[in-house]
Amino acid sequence: MKANRLRPVVVALAAVTLTAVLTGCEKGGSATGSASGSTAGSAAGSAAGSAAGAGAGTGASAKPAASTAAATPAGATPSAVPSAASKKPSAAPPATSAATAAGCSDEPPTPDEVDPDELALFRIEEIDGVTDKVNLVIQHGVWGCPGKDTDGAPFVVTGEDSRWAMDQAAYVTAVTPITDSTENRRIGVQELIDWVDAHPDSGLVFRYETGDDGAIHRLEQVFTP
Known part of the structure; x- marks a missing residue:
């Protein structure tokens, strides 16, 4: 008779334990999911911030180039560097007279x-x-x-x-x-x-x-x- 009375108690205890385990797993899964979500969100935020920063940097550096291009009139060409051939030649030695030659x-x-x-x-x-x-x-x-x-x-x-x-x-x-x-x-x-x-x-x-x-x-x- 005692043995039969103990069976419901054991079953009840086993059910309670299983419930606790499942509850703990669910909580652990939620924590893991939250951590993963937080990490992914942080990474996405960082990437987005970096991309935004890069875009801002590109826009800032492009401004001088645009102003330089605007300073040069349309159709104008930069002055060419004089080549060696365009330099003034050195003075020629004085010619000898016909008598000397x-x-x-x-x-x-x-x-x-x-x-x-x-x-x-x-x-x-x-x-x-x-x-x-x-x-x-x-x-x-x-x-x-x-x-x-x-x-x-x-x-x-x-x-x-x-x-x-x-x-x-x-x-x-x-x-x-x-x-x-x-x-x-x-x-x-x-x-x-x-x-x-x-x-x-x-x-x-x-x-x-x-x-x-x-x-x-x-x-x-x-x-x-």
């Missing part, structure tokens, strides 16, 4: 510039007490630049007379105007003396060679047009 000069030469093999003959003088030599009165010089009205270049002299002994038996050749030829012809020393005496200070140009005694032993006139 041609290697000639119309100025009297210095002693270091004179032609060592040619001279201009002006006069011939006898040497007192010497019968085998005569003095040629000469000037040294160099060939200048051709003139506009001549075919040849002038012989530019130093302007100072010098005297140089020439052997009476020297080998001498001449062209026009001493002879009537443009090709060298041999003449005697006396014939040369006679012509120079008749035409002093002519300045005809001769190429010369000296002998062992230092006197001129060969004299050849240079033809000039």
